[in-house]
Amino acid sequence: MRWDVQAFDLFAPLYDIWMPSADETALRKGLACADREGDRIIDVGGGSGRAARTVGATVVDPAAGMLARARAKGLETVQASATDLPHPDDSVDAVIVVDALHHFPDPEAGLAEISRVLAPGGVLVVREFDRSTRRGRLLEAGEHLFGFESTFYTAAELEAAIEAAGLEARPVEYGFETTVCGVAPAGRDDE
Template sequence: MHGDVGAFDRFAPVYDLVMPPARASKLRRGLAMATREVDRVVDVGGGPGRAIRRLDLPERIVVDAAPGMLRRARSHGLAAIAGDAGRLPLAAESVDAVLIVDALHHMAQVDAVISEAARVLRPGGVLVVREFNPATLRGRGLVAAEHLVGFGSVFFTPDELTRRVATAGLHPTVVERGFGYTVAGVRENEREK
């Protein structure tokens, strides 16, 4: 399930220099969908912590399969764990939120990744996915560019991703649409079922 890990491991030393910072306001809108306090957050496929560093949270963890990215995350003072997004090295119901920011399209077996996110969420917790819509003009260009450089990227529209999040047992909402979009999926509390 490692998708494009090798390329990102090689890219790690310069990643922070060439990638723009994540937009905290967009992440906060997704996190606001949680029905519980959000203290412990894991950034899956988070690389050097580009997204989670933008959030002031009590416990921030990066899970990534690329050793170079994990070293960069640790250099930013983040907890960093080597792991596969489809088999997260976290206990069930152990986090309040899972972020997957600009990374899901690089992950193999997306449904397993989303199911793992659902497994580790506490009741009332939220999965927040920031992705790119391949149905937009810019999205079609991005898909072509990623395939041209050799990435095995698979992109989903917001509605396609929403259906996958629902299949994993989370209550999905499209928080934002456009070229860059956000889908949030909340794990229901047992008493809400």
């Protein structure tokens, strides 16, 4: 088990105290990029459910301690890694990933897996820290000092990674906290 998952299991009781609320406005802007209605939403790497609560998503996370916190808030949870989602192909209308992509064991594989489960016209909304900003560089250095195997992106790198996963990247906002969407093409061929 990666240190990231172990650490989040340990920190679960204090996580919501340290972390600010999710930016509901940014998430709603991102969800509005979808080319379909968003009835089934999952929050991959959703931890304690701080973002899932704002948009009515199911929390998907590998850390049992974080999922216990999400369930205590009345949220539906699924224990799984971003690189091995238990959802069928084309079964999800929207996926949110809030401040978590940098903790995925393999971010590119995680984005490809998200692309697999997104229905045509569905949207991925990624809220992530831009490593090209001053605060982003400090956060990246701090997480590496703490032992996390974090992979941070610039906004342009994040857009390119989303495109490489087969989704149409649509930037929503830039800055230390960047929001980029990826929309699953309506006529894609997943052969």
